[in-house]
Amino acid sequence: MPENPVYNSIIERRTIRKFLQKPVPKKTLSKLINAARLAPSGGNRQPLDYMVIDDAALCVELFKYVRWAGYITPKGIPKSGEMPTAYIIVLEDKPVKSTTVAYDVGAAVQNIMLAAWEEGIGCCWQGAIDRDKIRELFRIPMDFVIDSVISLGYKAEAPVVEEYKGSIKYWLDEAGVIHVPKLKMEEVLRWNKF
Numbered sequence: 033m034p035e036n037p038v039y040n041s042i043i044e045r046r047t048i049r050k051f052l053q054k055p056v057p058k059k060t061l062s063k064l065i066n067a068a069r070l071a072p073s074g075g076n077r078q079p080l081d082y083m084v085i086d087d088a089a090l091c092v093e094l095f096k097y098v099r100w101a102g103y104i105t106p107k108g109i110p111k112s113g114e115m116p117t118a119y120i121i122v123l124e125d126k127p128v129k130s131t132t133v134a135y136d137v138g139a140a141v142q143n144i145m146l147a148a149w150e151e152g153i154g155c156c157w158q159g160a161i162d163r164d165k166i167r168e169l170f171r172i173p174m175d176f177v178i179d180s181v182i183s184l185g186y187k188a189e190a191p192v193v194e195e196y197k198g199s200i201k202y203w204l205d206e207a208g209v210i211h212v213p214k215l216k217m218e219e220v221l222r223w224n225k226f
């Protein structure tokens with residue numbers, strides 16, 4: 033096993049929006065949900081459920097209701113032959129009445145994305161989704177809030193991080209590589225005083 037596998041995945045993980053058309057095994061998808069299930073949860077209330085969609089016809093339907101890469105549209109939208117081969121719909125179980133659900137989602141989704149990355153699987157976590165259409169498509173009861181969707185599949189692109197130089201907008205270069213500006217350490221880290 034490489035040294036620091038978790039840290040390496042954290043550093044290397046990028047949002048992926050182009051996927052190989054090779055199915056993700058059910059066993060691997062279950063492993064991702066196991067990673068989510070074990071995430072920290074406020075008061076340990078565990079208000080989240082996960083719908084895994086890996087049926088090819090359903091994936092085609094769900095693709096219509098997720099939005100891609102606002103800063104580089106339409107070029108950032110996966111084309112035919114690049115679309116996700118699976119999705120995870122993150123649901124909040126309202127009757128559980130958690131007051132930390134947004135934090136819980138963040139921790140669980142990050143667990144999923146890091147566990148996926150380790151398997152060669154890339155994710156695009158999407159909040160820009162048509163919740164009404166998704167509810168209708170899968171007949172999701174009103175007791176569940178549709179939080180977000182994770183589109184996923186084996187990676188078919190390799191976006192790169194670059195130093196922030198005045199704009200936070202990711203951009204596409206001539207070779208089709210996405211560049212993701214990240215703030216510098218000195219812009220986010222304060223040692224011992226504000």
Ligand SMILES: Cc1cc2nc3c(=O)[nH]c(=O)nc-3n(C[C@H](O)[C@H](O)[C@H](O)COP(=O)(O)O)c2cc1C
Nearest residue numbers: 045046047099100101102156157158159160202212
């Ligand atoms: C809460 C949340 C919602 C997001 N929603 C979308 C989305 O609707 N569509 C999309 O293409 N990317 C979406 N993203 C991905 C971000 O654009 C991406 O994380 C950001 O550009 C930084 O890139 P990185 O993940 O490679 O570090 C979302 C990310 C987060 C955390």
